Amino acid sequence: xxxxxxxxxxxxxxxxxxxxxxxxxxxxxxIPIENVSELFIVTEVSxxxxxxxxxxxxxxxxxxxxxYGYYIGSFYPRESxxxxxxxxxxxxxxxxxxxxxxxxKSFVIGSIINSEGIYKIDTKEHLEALKQASNTQEIMQVEGxxxxxxxxxxxxxxxxxxxxxxxxxxxxxxxxxxxFGNSLVYAKVLGEIYHTPLNSTVSYLxxxxxxxxxxxxxxxxxxxxxxxEGLIIELLKxxxxxxxxxxxxxxxxxxxxxxxxKFLRAFDDLLKSTVxxxxxxxxxxxxxxxxxxxYKLVKHxxxxxxxxxxxxxxxxx
Amino acid sequence: MYNTSELRFKGTQxxxxxxxxxxxxxxxxxxxxxxxxxxxxxxxxxxDTSFSRExxxxxxxxxxxxxxxxxENGLVVHEIKHSSALEPAHILQVKYYxxxxxxxxxxVSHGIIHYPKSKKLLKVELExxxxxxxxEVFKNMDNIIKKDKPPEVIxxxxxxxxxxxxxxxx
Ligand code: SF4
Numbered sequence: 001x002x003x004x005x006x007x008x009x010x011x012x013x014x015x016x017x018x019x020x021x022x023x024x025x026x027x028x029x030x031i032p033i034e035n036v037s038e039l040f041i042v043t044e045v046s047x048x049x050x051x052x053x054x055x056x057x058x059x060x061x062x063x064x065x066x067x068y069g070y071y072i073g074s075f076y077p078r079e080s081x082x083x084x085x086x087x088x089x090x091x092x093x094x095x096x097x098x099x100x101x102x103x104x105k106s107f108v109i110g111s112i113i114n115s116e117g118i119y120k121i122d123t124k125e126h127l128e129a130l131k132q133a134s135n136t137q138e139i140m141q142v143e144g145x146x147x148x149x150x151x152x153x154x155x156x157x158x159x160x161x162x163x164x165x166x167x168x169x170x171x172x173x174x175x176x177x178x179x180f181g182n183s184l185v186y187a188k189v190l191g192e193i194y195h196t197p198l199n200s201t202v203s204y205l206x207x208x209x210x211x212x213x214x215x216x217x218x219x220x221x222x223x224x225x226x227x228x229e230g231l232i233i234e235l236l237k238x239x240x241x242x243x244x245x246x247x248x249x250x251x252x253x254x255x256x257x258x259x260x261x262k263f264l265r266a267f268d269d270l271l272k273s274t275v276x277x278x279x280x281x282x283x284x285x286x287x288x289x290x291x292x293x294x295y296k297l298v299k300h301x302x303x304x305x306x307x308x309x310x311x312x313x314x315x316x317x
Numbered sequence: 318m319y320n321t322s323e324l325r326f327k328g329t330q331x332x333x334x335x336x337x338x339x340x341x342x343x344x345x346x347x348x349x350x351x352x353x354x355x356x357x358x359x360x361x362x363x364x365d366t367s368f369s370r371e372x373x374x375x376x377x378x379x380x381x382x383x384x385x386x387x388x389e390n391g392l393v394v395h396e397i398k399h400s401s402a403l404e405p406a407h408i409l410q411v412k413y414y415x416x417x418x419x420x421x422x423x424x425v426s427h428g429i430i431h432y433p434k435s436k437k438l439l440k441v442e443l444e445x446x447x448x449x450x451x452x453e454v455f456k457n458m459d460n461i462i463k464k465d466k467p468p469e470v471i472x473x474x475x476x477x478x479x480x481x482x483x484x485x486x487x
Contacts, residue, residue, distance in 0.1 A: 083347030197348050280487050292487040298348065299484075303466045 002037035004271075006264045008257065013047040015054040033058050038191045040184070042069060042260055061194050063187040068247075068254040069176075070169070071183035074190055076200070076213070083197035089301040090202040101139075103204035103218075103300070103307065105130055108143045110222030110309025115146070117313025118230050119153040136205065143221075154229060158236040169252040174232075176246060176253045180260070181228030182220070184267055189223060190216040192290045198298065219297070222309045223290060231270055235263065275315040326458060331413040334454060335406040338461050338468040340481060345462045350484060391426035392418065401432050401439075402475065408441055409454070415443040416451050 007013070011024030019030045033054060039062040055062055055077060062075040093099040108130055116123045126146045133139045155162040160174045170176040190213050193200045203214035211217060235241040245259025255263060274283040277292070284292065293310055300307035333341035343349070387393045394414045398407050411428035418425045428441040461468065470476070470485045479485070 081347075081349060083349075085346040086348060196350060277487070280483065288483070292483060295350075295484045295487055302346075302348070 002033075002035045004038045004040065004268060005031060005036055006040045006042060006268065007045065008042050008261050008264065010044045011046075013041070013045050013051050015048075015050040018054070020051070020054065033060070036060055039063065040187065040264065041065065042264060043067065043257070059194075061191045063191070065183070068169075068252070069180050069260050070254075071187065074187055074213070076190070076194060079194065079199075081195065081197045082199060086197045086298065086301060087199050087202070089303075090199055093301060094202055094204060094208070100204050101134070101136075103297075104136055104139050105133065106307050106309055107205045107218045107221040108139055111143065111225060112146055113309065114222060114225040114312050115150050115229070117311075118225050118233065119150055119157070121146075121149055121153060136207075139205065150225075150229070154233065157233050160236060170254070171251050172253050173243070173246045176255055177232045177235075177241075177263070178228065180255055180263060181232055181267075182224055184264075185224050185227045186216050186220045188227070188271070188287075189220045189290055192287070192294060193219070195291070196294045196298065198294060219290075219293065222293060226312050227267070227270060227286065231263075231266055235266055240266065273317075275312070275317055277315065326413070326455070328410045328414055330458065331454065332403070332406040332410040334458050334461070335409050336403055336475075337471050337473070337479070339470060339485070340479065341458065341461055342464065342467045343481060343484075346467075350480060389426050391424035393426055394418070394428040395431060396428065397431045397433065399432075399434060401435060401437060404430075404439070408439070411441040412443050412447055413451065413454075415441070416448070419443070 007022065009024060009027070011022055011027070014021045014023070016030065018033050020033060020036065022029045022031070036058070038060060039055075041062060042065040044067045052075060055075060059077055059080060061077065064072040064074065066072055093103060109127065112123050112126055112130070115121065123146070126142055129142045129145075130139065133142055151162050154174070158174070161172060162174045163172060170179045190200060193213070193216055198215060200213040200215045201208055203210075203218045205221065206214040206217040208214050241255075241259055241262055245255055245262065247254045247256040271287045272285050274285050275289065276282075277284045277289075280292075289310060289312075296305070296307050299305045330341055330345060333344055385395050387395065394411060396407065396411050396414070401407075407430050411430055415425045415428055425443075427443075430439040430441060431437075432439070476482055476485065
Protein backbone atom coordinates (compact mmCIF):
# COMPACT_ATOMS: atom_id res chain seq x y z
CA UNK A 1 0.00 0.00 0.00
CA UNK A 2 1.42 3.35 -1.02
CA UNK A 3 1.27 6.81 0.48
CA UNK A 4 -0.80 9.86 -0.24
CA UNK A 5 1.30 12.41 -2.12
CA UNK A 6 0.60 16.13 -2.03
CA UNK A 7 1.99 18.17 -4.85
CA UNK A 8 2.19 21.83 -3.91
CA UNK A 9 4.75 23.33 -6.26
CA UNK A 10 4.03 23.94 -9.91
CA UNK A 11 5.66 21.88 -12.58
CA UNK A 12 4.98 19.07 -14.98
CA UNK A 13 3.83 15.59 -14.16
CA UNK A 14 4.72 12.86 -16.57
CA UNK A 15 4.93 9.14 -16.83
CA UNK A 16 8.39 7.68 -16.97
CA UNK A 17 8.07 3.91 -17.22
CA UNK A 18 6.42 2.99 -13.94
CA UNK A 19 7.22 6.15 -12.11
CA UNK A 20 5.66 9.55 -11.85
CA UNK A 21 8.17 12.16 -12.89
CA UNK A 22 7.70 15.58 -11.37
CA UNK A 23 9.78 18.36 -12.81
CA UNK A 24 10.26 22.11 -12.70
CA UNK A 25 13.26 24.47 -12.99
CA UNK A 26 14.49 23.53 -9.54
CA UNK A 27 13.48 19.96 -8.89
CA UNK A 28 13.34 16.67 -10.70
CA UNK A 29 11.76 13.95 -8.66
CA UNK A 30 10.72 10.42 -9.46
CA ILE A 31 8.06 8.64 -7.47
CA PRO A 32 7.67 4.90 -8.12
CA ILE A 33 4.00 4.29 -8.77
CA GLU A 34 3.87 1.46 -6.21
CA ASN A 35 4.59 4.02 -3.50
CA VAL A 36 1.55 6.10 -4.39
CA SER A 37 -1.95 5.43 -3.15
CA GLU A 38 -3.57 8.78 -3.95
CA LEU A 39 -2.60 12.21 -5.22
CA PHE A 40 -3.60 15.68 -4.12
CA ILE A 41 -2.40 18.17 -6.69
CA VAL A 42 -2.83 21.49 -4.99
CA THR A 43 -1.22 23.79 -7.50
CA GLU A 44 -1.04 24.30 -11.22
CA VAL A 45 0.62 21.50 -13.13
CA SER A 46 0.79 20.47 -16.73
CA UNK A 47 0.50 16.87 -17.68
CA UNK A 48 -0.61 14.54 -20.44
CA UNK A 49 -2.71 11.50 -21.18
CA UNK A 50 0.09 9.06 -20.52
CA UNK A 51 0.19 10.26 -16.95
CA UNK A 52 -3.50 9.52 -16.57
CA UNK A 53 -3.20 6.09 -18.09
CA UNK A 54 -0.53 5.32 -15.53
CA UNK A 55 -2.90 6.38 -12.75
CA UNK A 56 -5.61 4.23 -14.33
CA UNK A 57 -3.41 1.19 -14.53
CA UNK A 58 -2.66 1.40 -10.84
CA UNK A 59 -6.12 2.46 -9.66
CA UNK A 60 -4.94 5.79 -8.29
CA UNK A 61 -7.36 8.65 -7.69
CA UNK A 62 -5.96 12.16 -8.20
CA UNK A 63 -7.57 15.34 -6.89
CA UNK A 64 -6.92 18.64 -8.61
CA UNK A 65 -7.02 22.11 -7.10
CA UNK A 66 -6.26 25.31 -8.95
CA UNK A 67 -3.64 27.93 -8.24
CA TYR A 68 -5.78 29.41 -5.47
CA GLY A 69 -6.40 26.05 -3.85
CA TYR A 70 -9.90 25.90 -5.20
CA TYR A 71 -11.09 22.34 -5.87
CA ILE A 72 -11.46 21.62 -9.56
CA GLY A 73 -12.28 17.93 -9.62
CA SER A 74 -10.92 14.44 -9.27
CA PHE A 75 -9.56 11.96 -11.72
CA TYR A 76 -11.50 8.83 -10.84
CA PRO A 77 -10.21 5.83 -12.79
CA ARG A 78 -12.56 3.19 -14.04
CA GLU A 79 -14.03 1.49 -11.02
CA SER A 80 -12.89 -2.08 -10.63
CA UNK A 81 -14.64 -2.77 -7.35
CA UNK A 82 -18.23 -1.97 -8.27
CA UNK A 83 -20.82 -4.58 -7.43
CA UNK A 84 -24.02 -4.83 -9.42
CA UNK A 85 -25.76 -6.23 -6.39
CA UNK A 86 -24.78 -3.29 -4.23
CA UNK A 87 -25.68 -0.68 -6.85
CA UNK A 88 -29.18 -2.12 -6.99
CA UNK A 89 -29.37 -1.88 -3.20
CA UNK A 90 -28.09 1.70 -3.29
CA UNK A 91 -30.76 2.66 -5.76
CA UNK A 92 -33.48 0.83 -3.83
CA UNK A 93 -32.57 2.86 -0.76
CA UNK A 94 -32.72 6.02 -2.82
CA UNK A 95 -36.14 5.26 -4.28
CA UNK A 96 -37.75 4.21 -1.02
CA UNK A 97 -38.72 7.43 0.76
CA UNK A 98 -38.30 6.08 4.28
CA UNK A 99 -34.95 4.48 3.54
CA UNK A 100 -33.69 7.61 1.85
CA UNK A 101 -34.74 9.74 4.82
CA UNK A 102 -33.05 7.36 7.23
CA UNK A 103 -29.71 7.72 5.52
CA UNK A 104 -30.05 11.47 4.88
CA LYS A 105 -30.75 11.99 8.57
CA SER A 106 -27.91 9.71 9.58
CA PHE A 107 -25.34 11.82 7.78
CA VAL A 108 -26.64 14.97 9.45
CA ILE A 109 -26.72 13.23 12.83
CA GLY A 110 -23.08 12.34 12.23
CA SER A 111 -22.32 15.96 11.45
CA ILE A 112 -24.14 17.17 14.57
CA ILE A 113 -22.66 14.70 17.06
CA ASN A 114 -19.16 15.26 15.77
CA SER A 115 -19.62 19.04 15.87
CA GLU A 116 -20.86 18.78 19.43
CA GLY A 117 -17.52 17.37 20.48
CA ILE A 118 -15.74 20.31 18.90
CA TYR A 119 -17.94 23.28 19.74
CA LYS A 120 -19.62 21.98 22.89
CA ILE A 121 -22.96 23.23 21.63
CA ASP A 122 -26.17 21.79 23.00
CA THR A 123 -27.52 19.64 20.20
CA LYS A 124 -30.70 18.26 21.74
CA GLU A 125 -33.08 20.64 20.07
CA HIS A 126 -31.48 20.12 16.66
CA LEU A 127 -31.53 16.36 16.92
CA GLU A 128 -35.18 16.59 17.91
CA ALA A 129 -35.98 18.79 14.91
CA LEU A 130 -34.17 16.32 12.75
CA LYS A 131 -36.35 13.51 14.01
CA GLN A 132 -39.43 15.50 12.96
CA ALA A 133 -38.12 16.31 9.49
CA SER A 134 -40.10 14.56 6.81
CA ASN A 135 -38.17 15.46 3.68
CA THR A 136 -34.70 16.43 2.53
CA GLN A 137 -35.41 20.15 2.49
CA GLU A 138 -36.40 20.07 6.13
CA ILE A 139 -33.30 18.08 6.98
CA MET A 140 -31.15 20.60 5.14
CA GLN A 141 -32.85 23.36 7.05
CA VAL A 142 -32.03 21.75 10.39
CA GLU A 143 -28.48 21.33 9.27
CA GLY A 144 -28.28 24.92 8.04
CA UNK A 145 -29.52 26.28 11.35
CA UNK A 146 -27.14 24.14 13.27
CA UNK A 147 -24.19 25.11 11.10
CA UNK A 148 -24.88 28.78 11.76
CA UNK A 149 -24.35 28.13 15.46
CA UNK A 150 -21.20 26.21 14.71
CA UNK A 151 -19.72 29.00 12.66
CA UNK A 152 -20.51 31.50 15.38
CA UNK A 153 -18.73 29.25 17.86
CA UNK A 154 -15.88 28.97 15.41
CA UNK A 155 -15.47 32.75 15.41
CA UNK A 156 -15.45 32.81 19.19
CA UNK A 157 -13.01 29.94 19.50
CA UNK A 158 -10.53 31.32 17.00
CA UNK A 159 -11.04 35.06 17.41
CA UNK A 160 -11.20 35.32 13.61
CA UNK A 161 -14.02 37.07 11.82
CA UNK A 162 -16.40 35.04 9.87
CA UNK A 163 -19.26 37.34 8.87
CA UNK A 164 -21.47 35.53 6.43
CA UNK A 165 -20.33 32.23 5.00
CA UNK A 166 -19.21 33.13 1.52
CA UNK A 167 -18.44 30.26 -0.73
CA UNK A 168 -17.44 31.21 -4.22
CA UNK A 169 -15.13 32.93 -3.90
CA UNK A 170 -14.37 33.09 -0.18
CA UNK A 171 -14.04 36.68 0.99
CA UNK A 172 -12.14 36.37 4.24
CA UNK A 173 -9.54 34.06 5.75
CA UNK A 174 -11.89 31.96 7.86
CA UNK A 175 -14.10 31.32 4.86
CA UNK A 176 -11.08 30.49 2.78
CA UNK A 177 -9.98 27.92 5.34
CA UNK A 178 -13.40 26.33 5.49
CA UNK A 179 -13.67 26.10 1.74
CA PHE A 180 -10.25 24.54 1.46
CA GLY A 181 -10.74 22.18 4.41
CA ASN A 182 -14.16 21.02 3.28
CA SER A 183 -13.02 20.31 -0.25
CA LEU A 184 -10.10 18.28 1.10
CA VAL A 185 -12.50 16.20 3.18
CA TYR A 186 -14.79 15.71 0.21
CA ALA A 187 -11.87 14.61 -1.95
CA LYS A 188 -10.47 12.32 0.72
CA VAL A 189 -13.81 10.59 1.27
CA LEU A 190 -14.13 10.17 -2.48
CA GLY A 191 -10.67 8.61 -2.61
CA GLU A 192 -11.82 6.07 -0.04
CA ILE A 193 -15.14 5.35 -1.77
CA TYR A 194 -13.14 4.39 -4.82
CA HIS A 195 -11.71 1.41 -2.95
CA THR A 196 -15.11 0.10 -1.92
CA PRO A 197 -17.87 -1.39 -4.08
CA LEU A 198 -20.04 1.69 -3.42
CA ASN A 199 -21.12 3.75 -6.38
CA SER A 200 -20.16 7.35 -5.67
CA THR A 201 -23.02 8.84 -7.69
CA VAL A 202 -25.97 7.49 -5.71
CA SER A 203 -26.59 9.61 -2.62
CA TYR A 204 -29.27 10.36 -0.08
CA LEU A 205 -28.85 13.73 1.60
CA UNK A 206 -27.56 15.52 -1.47
CA UNK A 207 -29.33 14.91 -4.72
CA UNK A 208 -27.43 12.65 -7.10
CA UNK A 209 -27.71 15.39 -9.71
CA UNK A 210 -26.04 17.98 -7.50
CA UNK A 211 -22.50 16.91 -8.08
CA UNK A 212 -21.09 13.90 -9.84
CA UNK A 213 -19.81 12.11 -6.77
CA UNK A 214 -22.60 13.12 -4.44
CA UNK A 215 -22.23 10.16 -2.10
CA UNK A 216 -18.95 11.73 -1.10
CA UNK A 217 -20.79 14.93 -0.16
CA UNK A 218 -23.08 12.85 2.05
CA UNK A 219 -20.35 11.04 3.91
CA UNK A 220 -18.16 14.15 4.14
CA UNK A 221 -20.81 15.64 6.47
CA UNK A 222 -19.80 13.15 9.13
CA UNK A 223 -16.11 14.00 8.83
CA UNK A 224 -16.06 17.74 8.16
CA UNK A 225 -16.32 18.72 11.84
CA UNK A 226 -13.34 16.52 12.65
CA UNK A 227 -11.09 16.83 9.63
CA UNK A 228 -11.87 20.38 8.58
CA GLU A 229 -13.31 22.55 11.35
CA GLY A 230 -11.44 20.88 14.20
CA LEU A 231 -8.22 21.23 12.26
CA ILE A 232 -8.85 24.89 11.49
CA ILE A 233 -9.42 25.67 15.17
CA GLU A 234 -6.19 23.93 16.06
CA LEU A 235 -4.17 25.69 13.38
CA LEU A 236 -5.49 29.12 14.28
CA LYS A 237 -5.31 28.70 18.03
CA UNK A 238 -1.74 27.48 17.91
CA UNK A 239 -0.94 30.26 15.44
CA UNK A 240 0.46 27.70 13.04
CA UNK A 241 -1.52 29.65 10.46
CA UNK A 242 -1.60 33.43 10.65
CA UNK A 243 -2.63 36.43 8.54
CA UNK A 244 0.57 36.02 6.58
CA UNK A 245 -0.62 32.76 5.10
CA UNK A 246 -3.37 34.40 3.10
CA UNK A 247 -3.55 36.12 -0.18
CA UNK A 248 -6.13 38.84 -0.62
CA UNK A 249 -7.05 40.07 -4.04
CA UNK A 250 -9.88 42.53 -4.46
CA UNK A 251 -12.65 40.74 -2.63
CA UNK A 252 -11.16 37.26 -2.88
CA UNK A 253 -9.25 35.60 -0.13
CA UNK A 254 -7.16 32.44 -0.44
CA UNK A 255 -4.52 30.52 1.41
CA UNK A 256 -1.18 31.23 -0.22
CA UNK A 257 1.23 28.46 -1.19
CA UNK A 258 2.93 28.43 2.20
CA UNK A 259 -0.38 28.40 4.04
CA UNK A 260 -1.67 25.58 1.91
CA UNK A 261 1.44 23.52 2.60
CA LYS A 262 0.97 23.97 6.32
CA PHE A 263 -2.67 23.04 6.10
CA LEU A 264 -1.98 19.94 4.01
CA ARG A 265 0.74 18.75 6.35
CA ALA A 266 -1.59 19.09 9.32
CA PHE A 267 -4.40 17.41 7.37
CA ASP A 268 -2.18 14.48 6.50
CA ASP A 269 -0.93 14.16 10.08
CA LEU A 270 -4.49 14.14 11.31
CA LEU A 271 -5.49 11.41 8.85
CA LYS A 272 -2.57 9.31 10.05
CA SER A 273 -3.31 9.86 13.73
CA THR A 274 -5.02 6.97 15.43
CA VAL A 275 -7.90 6.31 17.75
CA UNK A 276 -8.82 3.15 19.58
CA UNK A 277 -11.57 1.27 17.82
CA UNK A 278 -13.63 -0.62 20.40
CA UNK A 279 -15.06 -3.17 17.99
CA UNK A 280 -11.84 -3.99 16.19
CA UNK A 281 -10.01 -3.75 19.53
CA UNK A 282 -7.06 -1.96 18.02
CA UNK A 283 -5.91 1.47 17.00
CA UNK A 284 -6.99 2.66 13.60
CA UNK A 285 -6.03 5.77 11.66
CA UNK A 286 -8.61 8.38 10.80
CA UNK A 287 -8.20 7.37 7.18
CA UNK A 288 -9.23 3.83 8.16
CA UNK A 289 -12.07 5.30 10.15
CA UNK A 290 -13.45 6.79 6.92
CA UNK A 291 -13.12 3.41 5.25
CA UNK A 292 -14.88 1.68 8.15
CA UNK A 293 -17.68 4.20 7.94
CA UNK A 294 -18.16 3.28 4.29
CA TYR A 295 -18.14 -0.40 5.23
CA LYS A 296 -20.92 0.33 7.69
CA LEU A 297 -22.87 1.89 4.87
CA VAL A 298 -22.36 -1.26 2.80
CA LYS A 299 -23.66 -3.33 5.70
CA HIS A 300 -26.68 -1.08 5.96
CA UNK A 301 -27.39 -1.53 2.26
CA UNK A 302 -27.02 -5.31 2.36
CA UNK A 303 -29.52 -5.35 5.20
CA UNK A 304 -27.13 -6.55 7.87
CA UNK A 305 -26.92 -3.64 10.29
CA UNK A 306 -28.45 -0.19 10.48
CA UNK A 307 -25.98 2.54 9.72
CA UNK A 308 -25.17 4.71 12.73
CA UNK A 309 -22.57 7.42 12.22
CA UNK A 310 -19.37 7.27 14.21
CA UNK A 311 -19.15 9.46 17.29
CA UNK A 312 -15.54 10.50 16.95
CA UNK A 313 -15.16 12.16 20.32
CA UNK A 314 -16.32 9.07 22.13
CA UNK A 315 -13.34 7.12 20.79
CA UNK A 316 -10.26 6.97 22.98
CA UNK A 317 -6.97 8.30 21.76
CA MET B 318 -27.36 -33.87 -12.63
CA TYR B 319 -25.80 -30.45 -12.53
CA ASN B 320 -25.71 -28.90 -15.93
CA THR B 321 -22.08 -28.44 -16.91
CA SER B 322 -22.82 -25.37 -18.94
CA GLU B 323 -23.74 -23.86 -15.60
CA LEU B 324 -20.34 -24.58 -14.20
CA ARG B 325 -19.70 -21.00 -13.50
CA PHE B 326 -17.89 -21.04 -10.20
CA LYS B 327 -14.37 -19.91 -9.84
CA GLY B 328 -11.95 -22.08 -7.97
CA THR B 329 -11.72 -19.57 -5.16
CA GLN B 330 -15.48 -19.65 -4.70
CA UNK B 331 -15.37 -23.41 -4.21
CA UNK B 332 -12.60 -22.98 -1.67
CA UNK B 333 -14.55 -20.21 0.10
CA UNK B 334 -17.45 -22.61 0.42
CA UNK B 335 -15.38 -24.61 2.88
CA UNK B 336 -13.66 -21.62 4.44
CA UNK B 337 -16.56 -19.26 5.08
CA UNK B 338 -20.04 -18.98 3.64
CA UNK B 339 -20.09 -15.28 4.35
CA UNK B 340 -16.94 -14.79 2.33
CA UNK B 341 -18.46 -16.81 -0.50
CA UNK B 342 -21.59 -14.66 -0.47
CA UNK B 343 -19.76 -11.33 -0.36
CA UNK B 344 -17.24 -12.35 -3.00
CA UNK B 345 -19.96 -13.63 -5.32
CA UNK B 346 -21.95 -10.40 -4.97
CA UNK B 347 -18.86 -8.50 -6.01
CA UNK B 348 -18.43 -6.96 -2.59
CA UNK B 349 -14.70 -6.95 -2.12
CA UNK B 350 -12.28 -4.47 -0.67
CA UNK B 351 -8.72 -5.61 -0.88
CA UNK B 352 -6.88 -6.41 -4.02
CA UNK B 353 -7.68 -10.01 -4.85
CA UNK B 354 -4.76 -10.39 -7.21
CA UNK B 355 -3.20 -12.85 -4.80
CA UNK B 356 -5.62 -15.38 -6.06
CA UNK B 357 -5.06 -17.09 -9.31
CA UNK B 358 -8.29 -17.60 -11.07
CA UNK B 359 -8.01 -20.82 -12.94
CA UNK B 360 -11.29 -20.00 -14.62
CA UNK B 361 -9.50 -17.24 -16.46
CA UNK B 362 -6.68 -19.53 -17.34
CA UNK B 363 -8.96 -22.14 -18.76
CA UNK B 364 -10.38 -19.75 -21.29
CA ASP B 365 -6.91 -18.86 -22.31
CA THR B 366 -5.83 -20.30 -25.63
CA SER B 367 -2.40 -20.99 -24.20
CA PHE B 368 -4.06 -23.87 -22.48
CA SER B 369 -4.18 -25.99 -25.59
CA ARG B 370 -0.41 -25.89 -25.81
CA GLU B 371 0.43 -28.72 -23.54
CA UNK B 372 3.15 -28.91 -21.00
CA UNK B 373 3.23 -25.19 -20.71
CA UNK B 374 4.82 -24.86 -17.36
CA UNK B 375 5.39 -21.80 -15.28
CA UNK B 376 2.26 -19.85 -16.05
CA UNK B 377 3.16 -17.05 -13.75
CA UNK B 378 0.77 -14.78 -11.96
CA UNK B 379 2.73 -12.34 -9.92
CA UNK B 380 3.21 -11.71 -7.14
CA UNK B 381 2.25 -14.66 -5.06
CA UNK B 382 1.04 -17.86 -6.61
CA UNK B 383 2.44 -19.60 -9.60
CA UNK B 384 0.02 -22.26 -10.60
CA UNK B 385 0.77 -24.40 -13.60
CA UNK B 386 0.07 -27.56 -15.52
CA UNK B 387 2.20 -30.47 -16.47
CA UNK B 388 1.38 -33.65 -18.30
CA GLU B 389 1.81 -37.17 -17.20
CA ASN B 390 -0.81 -39.71 -18.07
CA GLY B 391 -3.01 -36.82 -18.96
CA LEU B 392 -2.99 -33.36 -17.50
CA VAL B 393 -1.76 -32.63 -13.98
CA VAL B 394 -3.17 -29.56 -12.26
CA HIS B 395 -0.82 -27.79 -9.89
CA GLU B 396 -1.89 -25.36 -7.22
CA ILE B 397 0.47 -23.48 -4.96
CA LYS B 398 -0.60 -22.39 -1.48
CA HIS B 399 1.17 -20.56 1.28
CA SER B 400 0.07 -22.58 4.20
CA SER B 401 -1.69 -25.84 4.73
CA ALA B 402 -3.94 -24.34 7.39
CA LEU B 403 -6.91 -24.50 5.05
CA GLU B 404 -5.98 -27.79 3.41
CA PRO B 405 -9.51 -29.21 3.05
CA ALA B 406 -10.53 -26.09 1.11
CA HIS B 407 -7.49 -26.38 -1.14
CA ILE B 408 -8.26 -30.01 -1.83
CA LEU B 409 -11.83 -29.25 -2.75
CA GLN B 410 -10.66 -26.44 -5.01
CA VAL B 411 -8.30 -28.75 -6.90
CA LYS B 412 -10.92 -31.47 -7.10
CA TYR B 413 -13.17 -28.88 -8.66
CA TYR B 414 -10.56 -28.01 -11.27
CA UNK B 415 -10.19 -31.67 -12.18
CA UNK B 416 -13.95 -32.09 -12.29
CA UNK B 417 -14.33 -28.97 -14.41
CA UNK B 418 -11.67 -29.98 -16.91
CA UNK B 419 -13.04 -33.50 -17.23
CA UNK B 420 -16.50 -32.10 -17.86
CA UNK B 421 -14.94 -30.15 -20.69
CA UNK B 422 -13.64 -33.40 -22.09
CA UNK B 423 -10.04 -32.93 -21.09
CA UNK B 424 -8.13 -35.94 -19.87
CA VAL B 425 -6.86 -35.09 -16.41
CA SER B 426 -4.81 -37.51 -14.39
CA HIS B 427 -4.65 -35.80 -10.98
CA GLY B 428 -3.78 -32.65 -9.11
CA ILE B 429 -0.90 -31.60 -6.90
CA ILE B 430 -0.99 -28.97 -4.19
CA HIS B 431 2.35 -27.42 -3.38
CA TYR B 432 3.11 -26.01 0.00
CA PRO B 433 6.57 -24.60 -0.66
CA LYS B 434 6.97 -23.19 2.84
CA SER B 435 6.60 -26.55 4.49
CA LYS B 436 8.10 -28.37 1.49
CA LYS B 437 5.01 -30.46 1.22
CA LEU B 438 3.30 -31.93 -1.82
CA LEU B 439 -0.20 -33.23 -1.72
CA LYS B 440 -1.63 -35.43 -4.43
CA VAL B 441 -5.31 -34.93 -5.13
CA GLU B 442 -7.42 -37.40 -7.06
CA LEU B 443 -10.98 -37.09 -8.16
CA GLU B 444 -12.61 -40.37 -7.24
CA UNK B 445 -15.82 -41.79 -8.51
CA UNK B 446 -17.79 -40.73 -5.43
CA UNK B 447 -16.41 -37.19 -5.64
CA UNK B 448 -18.70 -36.48 -8.54
CA UNK B 449 -21.60 -36.72 -6.18
CA UNK B 450 -19.78 -34.58 -3.67
CA UNK B 451 -19.30 -31.87 -6.29
CA UNK B 452 -23.03 -31.94 -7.11
CA GLU B 453 -23.76 -31.50 -3.44
CA VAL B 454 -21.29 -28.63 -3.16
CA PHE B 455 -22.75 -26.80 -6.17
CA LYS B 456 -26.24 -27.14 -4.79
CA ASN B 457 -25.21 -25.79 -1.40
CA MET B 458 -23.23 -22.97 -2.97
CA ASP B 459 -26.26 -21.97 -4.98
CA ASN B 460 -28.36 -21.87 -1.84
CA ILE B 461 -25.86 -19.67 -0.04
CA ILE B 462 -25.55 -17.26 -2.93
CA LYS B 463 -29.32 -17.01 -3.30
CA LYS B 464 -29.75 -15.67 0.24
CA ASP B 465 -30.62 -12.00 0.29
CA LYS B 466 -28.42 -11.24 3.27
CA PRO B 467 -24.85 -12.32 3.83
CA PRO B 468 -24.41 -15.25 6.22
CA GLU B 469 -23.17 -14.38 9.71
CA VAL B 470 -19.61 -13.71 10.75
CA ILE B 471 -17.99 -17.01 11.69
CA UNK B 472 -15.59 -15.95 14.47
CA UNK B 473 -12.73 -18.18 13.45
CA UNK B 474 -9.09 -17.58 14.17
CA UNK B 475 -8.36 -17.21 10.47
CA UNK B 476 -10.73 -14.26 10.20
CA UNK B 477 -7.78 -12.09 11.25
CA UNK B 478 -6.02 -12.96 8.02
CA UNK B 479 -9.06 -12.52 5.84
CA UNK B 480 -9.38 -9.53 3.51
CA UNK B 481 -12.88 -8.96 4.92
CA UNK B 482 -11.73 -8.76 8.53
CA UNK B 483 -12.19 -4.99 8.91
CA UNK B 484 -15.49 -5.24 7.13
CA UNK B 485 -16.86 -8.10 9.20
CA UNK B 486 -15.66 -6.96 12.60
CA UNK B 487 -15.60 -3.15 12.27
S1 SF4 C 1 -13.48 -12.26 8.27
FE1 SF4 C 1 -14.20 -14.30 8.91
S2 SF4 C 1 -16.42 -14.12 8.78
FE2 SF4 C 1 -15.60 -12.43 7.60
S3 SF4 C 1 -15.51 -13.21 5.53
FE3 SF4 C 1 -13.51 -13.54 6.44
S4 SF4 C 1 -13.58 -15.59 7.21
FE4 SF4 C 1 -15.70 -14.98 6.85
